[in-house]
Amino acid sequence: xxxxxxxxLTAALVAYAGTWGARVLGNKLRLYRPIRSRDMHSVLIxxxxxxxxxxGFLVALVVASNSFFVKDIFRHNGGPxxxxxxxxxxxxxxxxxxxxxxxxxxxxMGQAAAALIVAIWGVRMSVVPFIPEPIVLNSDVVEIVLTxxxxxxxxxxxxxxxxxxxxxxGVATIGGGAFFLTAYWVHRNNPSTDNSDLATLLMAIxxxxxxxxxxxxxxxxxxxxxxxxxxxxxxxxxxxxxVATGQIGSGLYDRANGIPTVVPILLPFAVLSLPLLDLGMAxxxxxxxxxSPWSADRGHLHHKxxxxxxxxxxxxxxxxxxxxxLAFGGVAFAVFPWQIVITMVAAxxxxxxxxxxxxxxxxxxxxxxxx
Numbered sequence: 001x002x003x004x005x006x007x008x009l010t011a012a013l014v015a016y017a018g019t020w021g022a023r024v025l026g027n028k029l030r031l032y033r034p035i036r037s038r039d040m041h042s043v044l045i046x047x048x049x050x051x052x053x054x055x056g057f058l059v060a061l062v063v064a065s066n067s068f069f070v071k072d073i074f075r076h077n078g079g080p081x082x083x084x085x086x087x088x089x090x091x092x093x094x095x096x097x098x099x100x101x102x103x104x105x106x107x108x109m110g111q112a113a114a115a116l117i118v119a120i121w122g123v124r125m126s127v128v129p130f131i132p133e134p135i136v137l138n139s140d141v142v143e144i145v146l147t148x149x150x151x152x153x154x155x156x157x158x159x160x161x162x163x164x165x166x167x168x169x170g171v172a173t174i175g176g177g178a179f180f181l182t183a184y185w186v187h188r189n190n191p192s193t194d195n196s197d198l199a200t201l202l203m204a205i206x207x208x209x210x211x212x213x214x215x216x217x218x219x220x221x222x223x224x225x226x227x228x229x230x231x232x233x234x235x236x237x238x239x240x241x242x243v244a245t246g247q248i249g250s251g252l253y254d255r256a257n258g259i260p261t262v263v264p265i266l267l268p269f270a271v272l273s274l275p276l277l278d279l280g281m282a283x284x285x286x287x288x289x290x291x292s293p294w295s296a297d298r299g300h301l302h303h304k305x306x307x308x309x310x311x312x313x314x315x316x317x318x319x320x321x322x323x324x325x326l327a328f329g330g331v332a333f334a335v336f337p338w339q340i341v342i343t344m345v346a347a348x349x350x351x352x353x354x355x356x357x358x359x360x361x362x363x364x365x366x367x368x369x370x371x
Contacts, residue, residue, distance in 0.1 A: 001184065003069045004200060008208030011060035015212025019052025023216060023223040031099055045221060047098040049213055050228025053169075054091045056209035057236070058084065064201055072196045079198055082122025083239050090114035090155065090235055094228025104292060107227070108152075114235060115151035119144040123198070123242045147242055154241075155234030157275035160282055162230040163302045165219035167316050169210040171274065171323045172233045176207040178327035179237070183244060185335070199243040206236045219313050273326040274301060274319060309359040318356060325352060 025031075026046025033047060061084060064070045074080055093110030096102055118124075124147040128135040137143050162168035180203035187195045210233070216223050225233075278301045283293040305315035329345035 001188075003067060004180070004184065004204040007060045007064050007067070007070060007201060008204040008211075010063050011056035011205045011208030012212035013056075014059040015052050015056030015209040016215065017052075017212075018055030019049050019213050019216045019223060022046070022048040022051040026223065033098065033101065045224055047224040047226030048095065048228070049217060049223040049225040050091055050094055050098070050230070050232055052216070052223075053209045053213050053225060053229045054087065054232055056212050057087065057205055057232070060205040060208065064205070070196055070201055073198050073201055077198070078121060079123045079243070080201075082120070083118055083202070083236070086114040086118035086122060086151075086239075087232055087235055089117060090231045091228045094226055094231050098226035098228060111152045111155055111231065112148065114231075115148035115155075116144065118151060118235065118239055119147035123147070123239055125150065125242050125245055127245055150242065151235055151238040153276075153279070154238035155231040157279040158234035158237070159227055159230040160279050161275040161302065161319075162225060164306075164312060164316050164319075165221035166214060166217050167302060167319060168225060168230050168233065169214050169217055170316065170320050172237070173207050173210045173214070174320060174323045175327045176203045176210065176237065178324075178331045179203045179240060180207060182331045183240075197243075199240040202236055202240040202243070206233065206240075219316070274322055277301070305356070309363065321352060322356075325349060 023046060026048040030044075031046055031048060032044040035044065061080060065074045065080070090111065093102075093107060093114070096110075097107050124143040126137055126143055128137065128146075137146070158168055158172070161171065180200060183197055183200040183203060187197045187200060213225060213229070217225065281301075286293050302315055302319065305318060306312065310318060325345065325348045329341060329348075332341040332344070
């Protein structure tokens, strides 16, 4: 645990300094994008914050490759470096979009290229969780396509929810923290002499990088992470999920009733439930209007909360709570009986749904004697 925490601390410190540098650079060169009608800010702000997050990831990964215990992850394993190259590609694509506003199909091609690099030279999905038995994939082509598809989907999901100060970074911190705790717990109880794990390391670094970025991005934000930061977070989260999925056959996740066999693939979706929901709703909404799924609008979940009457900060906190319920609810399946988990998550969801909708009902209620 100490080494993972040190890597997280390294990422946080570097990300903080790197974000400060990106902020100074963006302001000095006036690398701003025009304010759009759907934007929640009213002043020009640089979107180069993703460079700070990437700096934290890069330095922490290199330090980890030369550090006690965690350096075993890199032994005869090209996965971390494949993920790093994919991350470099997606950050470059994101920065280009943040500065030049490239066409959506060009950005999609860049996402596909980064995802394919990870799938070919990094990590790939070799097992699909299924009850009663997981499905083993014996085709390199199928593994690469499924892995790349998962990474592209996750990158866009995180990118879609990045609309309020501190939202995407906070959601990634909460979700990544839940993922980290589960992956660490599983390997801590592994009878093997080597308990180091790439998924655990990736989540420790991701959480550290996001924590280092957040002070610059908390409302009122001084810099945004932009597409480069959001897509990088999605790539790292999906890559960690793929790594965990590949460990199903190892027996690490075996528990009674077969429920925990879905935990490795459930976790990334659980921690990113809100971004994925937002992504799905946006695709349906825009397609129904005859628009491209990647066209922009003001119909995301965070927009809806602000329209309900929540302040900027309160809307972010509300989405933090929702993320915590769903993320740690997914984690709980690896530890507690599924009946208890479902009951507790359902109860928390109902309470939070009532709290979230309260402004709507109070605004539209008609009390006796009211005009």
